[in-house]
Amino acid sequence: MDGVKLHAFWASPFSARVIWALKIKGIPFEHIEEDLPNKSALLLQYNPVHKKIPVLVHGPRPVCESMVIVEYLEETWPQHPLLPTDPHKRAVARFWVKFIEDKSPNVWMVYRTVGEEQEKARRDSSEMLSILEEHGPNKGKKFFGGDSINIVDIAFGGVALWMGAMEEVSGCKMFDAAKLPRLNAWIANFKSSPVIAENLPDRGKLCDHLARLREKRLSSSTSK
Amino acid sequence: MIGEIETLSKSSGGDGRAEEGGDEQFARQDGALKTFKELNKKPTHHRFGLGRTEGIVLISWGFMEGVKLLGTWPSPFSYRVIWALKLKGVKFEYVEEDLGNKSDELLRCNPVHKKIPVLIHGGRPVAESTVILEYIEESWPQNPLLPQDPYDKSVARFWIRFIEDKTPVFFRFCHSTGEQQEEAIREAKKVLKTIEEHALREEDKFFAGDKIGLQDLVFGWLAWLLQALEEVVGVKLLEASEYPRLHRWVQNFRAHDVIRSDLPEHNAMLAYFKRIRETFISSSTSAV
Numbered sequence: 103m104d105g106v107k108l109h110a111f112w113a114s115p116f117s118a119r120v121i122w123a124l125k126i127k128g129i130p131f132e133h134i135e136e137d138l139p140n141k142s143a144l145l146l147q148y149n150p151v152h153k154k155i156p157v158l159v160h161g162p163r164p165v166c167e168s169m170v171i172v173e174y175l176e177e178t179w180p181q182h183p184l185l186p187t188d189p190h191k192r193a194v195a196r197f198w199v200k201f202i203e204d205k206s207p208n209v210w211m212v213y214r215t216v217g218e219e220q221e222k223a224r225r226d227s228s229e230m231l232s233i234l235e236e237h238g239p240n241k242g243k244k245f246f247g248g249d250s251i252n253i254v255d256i257a258f259g260g261v262a263l264w265m266g267a268m269e270e271v272s273g274c275k276m277f278d279a280a281k282l283p284r285l286n287a288w289i290a291n292f293k294s295s296p297v298i299a300e301n302l303p304d305r306g307k308l309c310d311h312l313a314r315l316r317e318k319r320l321s322s323s324t325s326k
Numbered sequence: 327m328i329g330e331i332e333t334l335s336k337s338s339g340g341d342g343r344a345e346e347g348g349d350e351q352f353a354r355q356d357g358a359l360k361t362f363k364e365l366n367k368k369p370t371h372h373r374f375g376l377g378r379t380e381g382i383v384l385i386s387w388g389f390m391e392g393v394k395l396l397g398t399w400p401s402p403f404s405y406r407v408i409w410a411l412k413l414k415g416v417k418f419e420y421v422e423e424d425l426g427n428k429s430d431e432l433l434r435c436n437p438v439h440k441k442i443p444v445l446i447h448g449g450r451p452v453a454e455s456t457v458i459l460e461y462i463e464e465s466w467p468q469n470p471l472l473p474q475d476p477y478d479k480s481v482a483r484f485w486i487r488f489i490e491d492k493t494p495v496f497f498r499f500c501h502s503t504g505e506q507q508e509e510a511i512r513e514a515k516k517v518l519k520t521i522e523e524h525a526l527r528e529e530d531k532f533f534a535g536d537k538i539g540l541q542d543l544v545f546g547w548l549a550w551l552l553q554a555l556e557e558v559v560g561v562k563l564l565e566a567s568e569y570p571r572l573h574r575w576v577q578n579f580r581a582h583d584v585i586r587s588d589l590p591e592h593n594a595m596l597a598y599f600k601r602i603r604e605t606f607i608s609s610s611t612s613a614v
Contacts, residue, residue, distance in 0.1 A: 151488065151524055163477050170483045177476040193452040193461040200454050201438065237438050 104161030106131040109145050111138055112303055113311050115260035116168040117156045122256050123172045125297045127182045131158075168260065169199055172253055184253040194239055198246065199257045205230035206261040212276060213268040213312065214319060220274055227265075227276040234258070235282045244291050251295060259292050263302060271312045393418035394446040396432050398425055400590035400598060402547035403455040404443045409543050410459050412584045414466040456486055459540050471540045482534060482541045485525050489545050492517045499563070500555045500599060501606035507559075514563050518572060521545075526571040531578050538582055548572070549579040554595040558603055 108124065108131050110117035124131050136145055136155050148157045148164035158165045158174070165174045176184050185192050208230065211223035239254065240246045246254035262277075262285070269275055279286045292298055395411065395418055397404030411418050423432055423442050435444045435451035445452045445461065452461045463471050472479050495517060498510040525533065533541040548564070556562050566573040579585055 151520055160477070165477070165480045165484075167484050167487055170480050170487060173483060174476055174480040177479065189461055189464040190447070190450050190452065192464065193457050196457045196460060197438075197452070197454050200457060233438055 107134055107159040108132070109134045109136050109142070109148065109155050109157040109159070111136050111155050113308055114155060115264045116154075118263075118301065118303075119168045119256050119260040120156045120158060120171050120175075121301050122251075122259065122297060123175050123184060125301060126184070126251060127175060127179045129175065129179050169203060169253075169257060172256060176253070182250075184247070184251070184256065186252075195246075195252060195254050198234075198239060198254045201230075201233075202254070202257045202261060209261055209265055209268060209276065212274050213272050213316060216320065220272070224274050224276055228278070231277060231282055231285060235285050238284070240284065240288055245288070251292070251297075255288075255292060258288075259298065262289055263293065263298075264308075267305060267308045267312055270309055271316055391448050392446075394421060395419070396421050396423050396429070396435070396444040396446070397442050398423045400551070400595050401442060402551050405588070405590070406455055406543040406546055407443045407445060407458050407462070408588060409546070409584055410462045410471060410540070412588065413471060413538065414462060414469055416462070416466055456490060456544060459543065463540065471538070471543070473534055473539070478534065482539065485521075485533065485541050486544045488520075488525075489517075489548075493547075496552065496555065496563075499561075500559055500603050502610075503607055511561060511563065518564060518569050522569045522572050526575060528571065532575065538579070538585075542575075542579055545575075546579060546585070549576040549585075550589050551595070554592060554599050557596055558599045 106124070106129060108117070108120060110121065110133055112135065121133075134142075136142060138155070141153060145155065145157060146153055148159060149155075149166045152166065154166075156166075156168055156171060158171045160174075160178070165171045172184065185195055205226070208223045208226035212220055212227055215223060238246065243249070245251050246258065265277055269277065277285075293302075393411070393416055395404075395407055397407065397420060399422060408420070421429070421431075423429060425442075428440060431446075432442065432444060433440055435446060436442075436453040439453060441453070443453075443455055443458060445458045447461075447465065452458050459471070472482055495510055495513045499507060499514050502510055530536070532538050533545065552564060556564070564572060564576070580589070
């Protein structure tokens with residue numbers, strides 16, 4: 103079979119999602135670390151539309167967008183499935199992946215902004231978490247996928263496990279553990295799963311990186 | 327307003343003051359265009375592809391496998407599902423929802439978003455149009471609407487994600503004026519340019535080749551709804567000379583038998599979007 107390469111960035115939750123899927127499925131791959139201020143010519147060639155990581159390159163062909171990549175991995179390497187076989191259960195999983203993808207930009211907005219804009223993003227992030235807590239398909243289960251991690255866990259993991267760092271750096275709280283007991287338990291389960299624990303950026307290093315980026319972004323917007 | 331567009335407008339950052347329902351909201355009953363006032367604001371049932379007697383028989387014994395679609399005119403999210411079902415030859419019952427007075431069934435079947443479309447198959451609901459499309463593809467394998475090859479499938483999914491993320495730009499184009507609208511026009515043209523340069527090949531009739539597929543259905547509104555928005559706003563975005571491939575794709579999409587047998591009527595759409603634009607503009611000026 104053709105080799106697999108992943109253009110990634112150590113601090114990116116989107117990269118992390120793909121790495122988790124690759125590791126869970128036991129797919130060997132070459133990790134190509136991109137320097138984001140200086141993106142490689144290959145990356146720009148592989149993802150001309152967004153110019154972003156992650157990009158998975160299987161043989162000569164690039165696949166872009168983290169959750170599109172995860173679906174591609176699922177179809178190409180069926181071992182350790184990340185989606186159920188029943189079409190309705192698959193639809194439920196995809197519904198939650200879409201929900202997470204549509205609502206999670208609010209979490210990044212909390213980190214990127216201040217004032218009223220940040221407060222609105224914080225409210226929208228909290229609303230996303232409340233809905234997941236109340237309606238999410240993980241009631242009474244260890245993971246969204248039941249006993250094992252599935253595509254919804256991977257999608258949400260890329261948000262939940264970065265939220266703490268974003269709260270710390272922005273000084274803005276989104277996750278109220280007392281109001282979100284099920285999600286809180288889910289975070290503990292997910293973080294302690296070996297594949298995930300071994301493939302997370304160092305928290306201190308991540309916070310430093312995010313703090314630097316945030317300062318740069320906020321000072322350049324005020325100086326305009 | 328029209329189902330999922332409400333959500334997209336809100337998440338795009340604050341200009342989503344959606345209007346729901348209203349006496350002049352249109353629906354079809356037995357092929358004739360009527361307002362909800364005429365229909366007394368009751369959900370309307372259509373049995374696509376069946377005669378009346380067949381329809382009743384199907385519903386009475388076919389409950390477990392029955393297919394029902396909760397939708398609304400002229401929602402592009404609704405229409406893409408209707409076309410997918412028709413392309414697959416799936417018989418279904420259509421229920422026109424009154425968004426100003428959502429049915430208990432809709433609220434029960436989509437408690438998270440409370441939006442159309444919702445597909446109910448054998449009593450089990452599926453929400454979110456792109457999720458419904460994948461569900462239809464997997465449940466009825468005849469006449470495949472996605473490529474077989476996983477890589478080609480990933481390309482279709484990439485573009486589906488792309489256009490879903492960019493749709494709010496076009497509604498901002500319709501809802502706004504002045505500088506906000508100028509910005510929306512610039513962004514919309516960038517989106518069209520990206521599609522023209524990266525998504526379409528010279529030799530292809532549709533996105534994935536000679537056959538219509540899910541990507542075409544999701545992009546579909548660019549072939550019928552965009553034109554109504556352009557006319558209401560008085561600004562043309564999709565010029566044939568600037569976007570020849572996209573223009574050709576629009577013609578091919580509209581000419582497809584299944585699509586053209588079920589396209590919202592243009593003048594009714596003009597009236598509908600004109601009213602929506604006026605509502606947004608007057609509520610934004612009165613807020614100043």
